[in-house]
Amino acid sequence: MKKTLLCLTFFIISSIHVRAQSHSHCGTQPFTYPDIEGYTTLKTDLHIHTVFSDGNVWPTIRVQEALRENLDAISLTEHLEYQPHLADIPHPDRNRAYELAFAEAKEHDLLVIPGSEITRSAPVGHSNAVFITDANPLLAEKPETPFREAKKQNAFVFWNHPAWYAQNPNGNPILSDFQKERIKNGELHGIEVINTVDYSEESFALALENDLTIMGTSDIHGLIDWDYTEKGNHRPITLVFAKEKNIESLKEALFAGRTVAVYNSLLVGKTEYLTPLLKACIEVSSAKYLAKTQILEVELENVSSSDLLLENSMEYSFYNSSPVFEIPAGKTYTLQIKTLRKLPELSLKLKALGAYTAPKEHPIVIWDINTNKNKQ
Secondary structure, eight states, rough: HHHHHHHHHHHHHHHHHHHTOOOOOOSSSOOOOOTTTBBOOOEEEEEEEETTTTSSSSSHHHHHHEEEETTTTEEEEEEEEEOOOTTOOOOSTTTTTHHHHHHTTTTTOOEEEEEEEEEHHHHHHHHEEESSSSSSGOSSSSTHHHHHHHHTTTTTEEOTTTTTTTEEEESSOOHHHHHHHHHHHTTOOOOEEEEETTTOHHHHHHHHHHEEEEEEEEBBBBBBHHHHHGGGGOOOOOEEEEESHHHHHHHHHHHHHEEEEEEEEEEEEEHHHHHHHEEEEEEEEEEEEESSSSSEEEEEEEEEESSEEEEESSSBSSSSSSSSEEHHHHHHEEEEESSSOOOSSEEEEEEEEEESSSSOOOOEEEEEEEETTOOO
């Protein structure tokens, strides 16, 4: 029995050693979303934590997770006021987590954005300031001072989990006089409509009403693998439509509000960005009429990481499918459409049921199809 246990122990240790030596940044679920016309689509998570506030991992792990998932940018937004690990990890410089992550990422194609989380009770609430130049001056007693300091540093500030039941027991966001004043002063620019696994359509409504940038974040404290991947999920992210992949373009796009928040099959954004994104996510591989019929067969490929739930919005019905159908991420789906007569072209109109351009409003996306299009 002892010999068996020793052999098993040696096998486990050897396996760990082999895995460590063959470490790879290639994850099992890398994100992929297409560019839209005029912009590069950047995959970002701008609300994450490490042991330098109340997270459970070292900053280098956050970089490695992001590389595995093919993210383009992250920000380590440690709580300024809440530092539960200070007895074990004292750090008078609140920029330390960023410095460690930046050093880990500098040889990789990952943007690490300096940021911090301003952590107060309601009605002030929690907010992230990203693109800051120094986190230390944001640690101030008066509630409005961190926001004023963030503005001095030309930071982009967004309101975190505004519907969080710990601060609002009914689960709905309250736009307080404090937030209204921050918006009026140009000190609050965005709002999370998706935080961890929670989507708040009330927060989405506030974003549209107050012209706030729409954000989706993981707010991760544990491991991405444990909290998301092993449960069959991706982390929530913000897709940012930037002119280029660099910090300046990312910042400009966030201030301009060119974003879509994503969590698995849920996509939330303004029409002018969400509709072209959805159109780019579905590629028409081929379109041709079945022999001696007026039934058009169209093969659609989903080139994104989101399963897309779609509904027929045309005057023509389907031959082989329910009006509502799903194209899984990275998969193809063949539609047979009864056009009643042979058409040289067809406008395929589908409502994206998992996508929202306003609370309870779905976009209709149109693909103009040449009916003699064959596979490349």
